[in-house]
Amino acid sequence: MTLDKIPVIVIEDISAITRRRLIQKTINFIVPGKQLFLPTLLLLATDQLRKEKKPTKALLPSAQVILLYRILKRHEGFDNLPMKKIAARLKYTGAAISKAADNLRQHNLCELKGTKEKFIHFPQPVPELWHHALPLLTNPVIKKVYVDILPKNVVLMKSNTSALPEYSEVSESKQQFRAIERNTYYDLEKKGALLNANPYEGDYCLEVWKYDPTILVGDATENTYVYPLSLFLSLKDRRDERIEQALEKIITDHIW
Template sequence: MRKAINYINETLGTNAVEIPIHNRDFGNLPIYISQAYKLYEARIFFKDIVLVELKNEDDLSILQADKHLQLLRNTFNRIVVLVLDNLQSYNRKRLIEKGINFIVPGKQIFLPELLIHLNESFTQPKPKQRNEVLMPSAQFLLLYHIIHRYQNWKLEEHPFKGIAQKLKYTPMAITYAVEELKQRELIEVYGEKEKYIKFNLERSELWYTAQEQKLLSSPVLKTVYVDVLPSNVFMLKANASALPEYTSLNPSKQQYYAIEKNAFYFLQKNNGLVNANDREGQYAIEVWKYNPEALAEDMGNDNAVVDPLSLYLSLKDSLDERIEMGLEQIIEKYIW
């Protein structure tokens, strides 16, 4: 914080001094504020301000920071300024777009409430590249949260370890999935010893945001046709065979089933598929990127079918008008 104060004084010609705001002075602020930030009082041009320093800048989320700064402003009734040592260009742009006061010592002062904007230099490390769509495990978590809104077991009420056990993922896979959702600003992570997640949007808004940003993809890796279903393997109906469960459509002549990719490769390795090919067969087996059974569990369907939103994503590019009508019915039932 001393660097920020020196930068303010040198740049603006002031004599500001920072005074720490101790935890005991936080009043009724949530505990996560004191865990995430250091707060200081200062005075610039006869205006009392609160300087907010993020303890771990790797945790910076613009959406979350905006909410927290508004909370601090309402609590202290003062101008609130975010202080950052480093700031990537895309986050800088978002802070400016949202009108959030911020200071990057030696580089930039943006205080729209004081009509101050000084930009000396701004060279940033290249931001990490990320995939256009969510990784399968991250998509799984997002869809599970939307679909299971009425079930007793909810993602937001359990730590990472509990989520991994319930959804049959490794703890590391859940950690990676959560990190990606956090980077997309779809969730917040909180907690010390045990980490929990909190989705930033209502379920319908979450779905439409993910759709608009093109984050969601078909769960189907490929489709394999066989003449005989593999024995001793439980599979859910998928594709047009699953549509009657959620829509007014009749089942198709071609029978479709879904299987998780690792289970499929096990069958393939152990010669469990009869006359497998990529063109035709009595049964079509969709090989999924994630476990269709875990996502459809506890849905209370009359038949063993895949979940409705993964079904939607697997068919959304279909040109069949009947299927398009069925997909509209799914959205009306599970999103609106």
């Protein structure tokens, strides 16, 4: 018969030799008022903490993309899309979408529904969802690299202050900015296709993104602008009154 209990020896006094042997054999014991040795409980507690993984402070890049896609498709029945269709549209594997959906659920942003077919349901209206999610959303830009010539045969959308004129009254900056997905960037770097790449200056600034900037805009070309809410996230920490006003307009137009 199994009692499912952890045995602990309680003894009023103990010799040094006996104590050493109990410790060597990792046997739980207590000497009231003097010593407590409970390695089994410590291991169980440690194992439980490992199992109960806390959600990360920020959303996974894939989870961020799903949330932005939900806002983009607010009037197009997002909640009726099976997860496998979302995966196809956002160019993620089924496993990646499942992990992203669970990340959103851990942060109480969505509910997972369905049995055979799984659906991601966002119960909050878009303004509330955005307000709740904003502290968890991160700048999609990993780093910036300057080049004098853009690489060929790659779709590089306008970003940063090169994209702001599309969504606000801000004039386009002299510095040209383009967004590029990180795997594409590192592949070009490996092939030596980025001429004169450096972290300081150049005719073009390539913003290396955590996720593919093209997946939220449909058929992207070199004249396409990055999705406005991704643009907002890439610039929200800039302390420039002109940019801050432009970002306020983006939120007014695309959240409210």
